[in-house]
Amino acid sequence: MSIALEVKDLHVSVEDQQILKGVNITINQGEVHALMGPNGSGKSTLAYTLAGHPFYEPTAGEVIFGGEDLLDLDADERSRAGMFLAFQYPVAIPGVTVANFLRQSINARRKAEDADDKGITIPDFRRLLKAKMAEFNVDQKFAGRYLNDGFSGGEKKRAEILQMAVLEPKMAIMDETDSGLDIDALKIVSDGANRLKESLNLGMLVITHYQRLLNYIKPDYVHVMLDGRIVESGGPELALELEAKGYDWVREKHSQAEAA
């Protein structure tokens, strides 16, 4: 069954400062939405809030996903419900190998479904990981490395795609996935994301500053965020317009709107 992520009138504060001031967006499974906007407009706040980072405090609104309000769930429960945040800056966990981490993630899901579950067997897990690594162009040596520890920018982003491939979410938020990537790495990572979109019928919220990424991950819808609200929505042509004209016209239009 296809499900949607519905963000309704979401207000979020960080340390008593209002960052999101009423965000509305609905993403169906299988759709790609791009979220653009200048620095400080609230894009990453939305990403972290949806993933359940405790630092971000929702003060009003709701986020319905599969019939539940995500805001009532902890970050781990949201993940198990099918949400995935691909981090802009994946966190290094020294001493924990990629393989161990992924096995624990899989087992946490199984355990949540069935408290008596004994977890995936080591041979089954090895087979699964090996297949996913081959499919998503990740070096097999990755499995034994400490998670994101000493990874290059490209390796970190590829590791995020690998995690997504293993965890099979329904909805993915890609937070500036293109940052810190050269063109070759960008192609590999986008290709991975596109394939996952097809195979999992993934819904995606692609947060980016640049049109460049959207040449590789093609959005169905483009939204512009300004000062904590989504102020413009349109098709892929909106991204091209922003690329050509910058954000100033959006700012002008909406400051006038506010003034009027």
Added chain:
Amino acid sequence: MFTKEAVEKLSAHLGEPDWMLQKRLEAFALWEGMNLPTTSEEAWRRTSLRRFKLDKITPSLNGGGSQEMPSRVSSQLTETPAGGEIVQVDGDTLSYSISDELKEQGVIYCDMSTAVNEHPELVQKYFMTDAVTADEGFFAALHGAFWRGGSFLYVPKNVQMAAPVHTSTWNASGATFSHTLVVIEQGAEAVFSDEFGSETGKGQFMHNGAVELIVGDNASLTYVSIQEFGDNMFQFTHERGRVGRDGKLDWIMSIMGTGLMKAFQTMELDQPGGWGRMSGLFFGDKRQHFDLDTQQNHNAPNTVSDLLYKGAMKHQARSVWQGMIKAKKEAQKTDGFQANRNLLLESSARADSIPGLEIEADDVACTHASTVGKVDEEELFYLMSRGIPRELALRIIVQGFFDPIMQRIPFEGVQQRIAEQVIEKVGSLVE
């Protein structure tokens, strides 16, 4: 009580030769002139013994040999069968084995009292003469007078020991004074694991041990010590390794138990080309107090020492690590490194980390690093964002923190056992 008569009685009970009795009495005479350390002494500044009642603890004369060992203590910790195993309770040997292969190699592995009687020339040469000596302090002297039990390993020249040996020391009554003496002759190689444990009992227990590791020229020793005493244990140990020319000492320890422990651990790199690594893992909870005093002494040129101690503390537990790298004037081209990393799981826990350098040579590379930090919320969030519940995420982070030390433990069985202890200690946190 700790009297001269008690020393004589112990020595007679063990059927010791006169030279050992005399050695004990010398240590006893030294001890009589010493006082229980107080916090006014630099080495004891952060560890108070005011709760410790030495007069309530008696030296064990007859052992408690009837006690049953918990199965985990005597269980096989190495995947390949040990070449030799000694299990002791309160200084008495409960079981002992050595493989024919090791015997044929000329390896001597036996309990310390047997060594005194059967290999006096070796014991006289090495026992508390050069590594740990009775004049080092109150507890070294007390140990010299009342030591009992422990094991002796001797590997002759150019022998690569065919299999590791494993000693388990169990404390069932008031006090144990185990003595580990390892002598690796020139060009020889050995792996030794030394395990210490007790159930938490009533009243105060004491372990007053000594560890002496003598590594000859071109020789190599891996020494793994695993400590899991009960919470009513007070532990005081003096431990010292000496490394000869181009020798290697890889010294790894896990510390989980005791209510209070104070250890003096010293690596002496006596000859050019010596290499010594000290790796420590400790995890305190409740009101445990660990005080680790380490020294890396570069006494010759071209020597390398590398120390990494990692500790996690929760509840009201406290750790102290005070480390010193010394390089003598002649110890040019030495490379000394020390790092102490501490992870506080709760703000009520405490870790003091005090690195130190005393460098007399001018051409050396000596560095230190010490950190005390909390569990990183961003790491927790990252793991949780992949579906891992908070408590499990915390456990994964703590296990990851210890992983660099775990990787240095040459036995999978020991790694697993320590991993289980870590999991148990992380437990659930009040937050």
